[in-house]
């Protein structure tokens with residue numbers, strides 16, 4: 191389903207050196223996972239015998255009973271397309287190896303030995319095992335099957351899955367084998383582990399797994415032995431993790447006394463796509479590997495994954511302060527560089543009482559504070575026009591007064607009427623000309639005043655408006671330096687909300703946040719906003735969602751629509767389709783505005799600057815992107 195696959199990491203109860211009992215738990219979990227539509231289920235290192243059997247690894251009976259147990263699992267897998275990855279001891283050419291066996295539908299598809307054997311302090315694996323590093327192009331006979339054996343194995347189906355395997359310490363080594371596996375095409379890495387607990391170790395381990403999934407642009411699935419392992423010297427907690435491209439999708443509850451399985455629907459289509467534009471992937475050189483083909487695994491019928499409605503907005507409230515300070519710091523420092531470069535201590539900014547100019551003013555204020563400049567150098571202009579309401583105008587003035595910046599009022603009605611007359615436009619026709627004349631009148635005033643004051647005009651347009659072209663070309667589209675161009679509307683609201691912690695502006699910011707978003711370009715009755723942007727072009731939260739998946743992951747339209755329908759209960763599929771249609775059409779047709787935007791600050795991974803992040807011709811056609819809507 192849209193490139194999603196259900197993957198599980200399991201920590202079964204274990205009895206040390208009791209393979210017969212341990213395999214029963216493993217088989218139960220495996221069968222359950224096949225019913226859960228899981229494609230692949232991972233078990234810990236040496237999970238059939240137990241990891242902590244010590245010198246019993248050197249006893250023939252242990253190996254024999256493990257192989258009998260393995261045979262049971264292989265037989266139980268007949269007719270099941272779910273893959274099980276289990277940890278086993280293998281005897282090959284008179285040496286023992288610590289391995290992972292990959293089992294599907296009655297077959298052992300391949301066996302991968304551990305490369306790096308920990309042999310210090312509490313670990314003494316070299317007492318029993320050999321490193322598999324030299325094992326390539328080998329096959330081994332086990333349970334009457336000829337099985338590919340070596341560190342050169344990758345496993346691949348006909349669809350999106352290609353996976354590789356490493357065993358515990360491999361990930362902790364200087365050159366984890368998963369690095370080369372990813373270069374060779376693996377988009378999932380499975381790690382069978384037996385990692386004991388020490389104070390602080392679990393968070394280190396989590397970082398290791400998370401970072402590896404980010405670096406390799408892959409899903410990294412990790413399962414480590416549980417509390418049933420011997421506690422003679424060390425304790426195992428059953429740590430399991432599923433990470434995708436730097437995010438944790440699922441994690442186990444450590445120190446659980448029962449069997450525990452975590453699962454997540456990983457997005458392989460997204461990962462495969464992301465690698466296409468990660469230049470270091472292109473520069474990395476593949477090596478010779480054996481690709482073991484396997485039959486398609488079970489596909490999921492219903493997605494079970496959290497889809498964030500507001501992907502630009504941090505979901506963790508605890509990091510709100512940190513994120514908001516960081517973003518406004520980036521904005522402020524963009525402006526600081528520009529002001530110091532041109533040796534100016536003045537800026538001119540139009541304040542409408544709306545969200546964008548509010549945030550731009552707050553970021554400008556921060557820049558002036560950092561530079562220790564007199565904030566009177568911030569010249570805030572309120573320019574009432576035909577659609578301005580007293581609510582927005584008074585909020586603009588209250589905000590500027592509270593911050594102590596210079597305030598000027600310059601009405602634009604008269605100049606706009608003169609402009610209508612000059613171009614022969616009927617003032618009673620409230621069309622796009624009527625709107626744009628006002629927007630351009632304001633920009634003209636700001637620019638001319640900036641010349642007079644020896645300052646620069648601060649641009650306030652945000653990333654969502656830039657994506658949609660929801661601005662007037664050479665009107666509010668233009669400035670000398672743009673502060674919000676890297677921030678989408680959903681994040682602008684979040685940032686303005688953050689600043690309500692400042693008591694002196696709390697009340698006014700709260701009212702600004704509660705004011706409907708409007709360009710206020712059309713006349714109103716009884717001082718009420720007559721033009722609500724979101725009823726005209728659609729909800730910004732949807733546009734931001736579309737923008738994120740379209741740019742960040744190059745997602746196909748049908749997938750974006752599917753994800754939106756999963757994320758938003760409040761919009762019907764028809765509504766989502768309608769606004770998506772508008773998003774796509776506007777995104778393509780409005781590139782000409784983006785191609786001429788002023789310099790501005792990038793703050794997140796998505797930016798639409800034509801000089802940096804997004805280069806698209808102004809005359810590309812959008813039809814192929816909305817076909818799905820026809």
Ligand SMILES: Nc1ncnc2c1ncn2[C@@H]1O[C@H](COP(=O)(O)OP(=O)(O)OC[C@H]2O[C@@H]([n+]3cccc(C(=O)O)c3)[C@H](O)[C@@H]2O)[C@@H](O)[C@H]1O
Nearest residue numbers: 622625626629659660661662663666708709723779782808
């Ligand atoms: N591919 C292309 N290459 C070069 N030029 C192209 C073009 N496509 C159109 N054009 C030209 O550009 C014109 C269209 O651009 P433009 O003049 O800007 O006009 P337009 O985009 O039609 O109008 C601006 C819209 O933005 C809204 N707005 C304005 C200001 C602020 C806000 C806000 O809420 O913040 C919203 C306003 O309500 C209006 O609907 C066309 O009439 C045509 O002359």
Ligand SMILES: Nc1ncnc2c1ncn2[C@@H]1O[C@H](COP(=O)(O)OP(=O)(O)OP(=O)(O)O)[C@@H](O)[C@H]1O
Nearest residue numbers: 540541542544545546547571572573574650666709
């Ligand atoms: N009445 C006004 N007085 C001063 N400046 C204005 C006024 N209206 C618009 N502007 C300037 O033009 C920019 C675009 O304003 P507009 O209201 O059309 O949309 P916006 O992008 O929603 O901005 P905001 O959220 O700041 O209102 C504003 O950010 C502001 O700099």
Ligand SMILES: NC(=O)CC[C@H](N)C(=O)O
Nearest residue numbers: 308358359362384385386
């Ligand atoms: N089993 C292993 O390879 C364990 C070694 C590893 N460094 C860990 O403690 O997680």
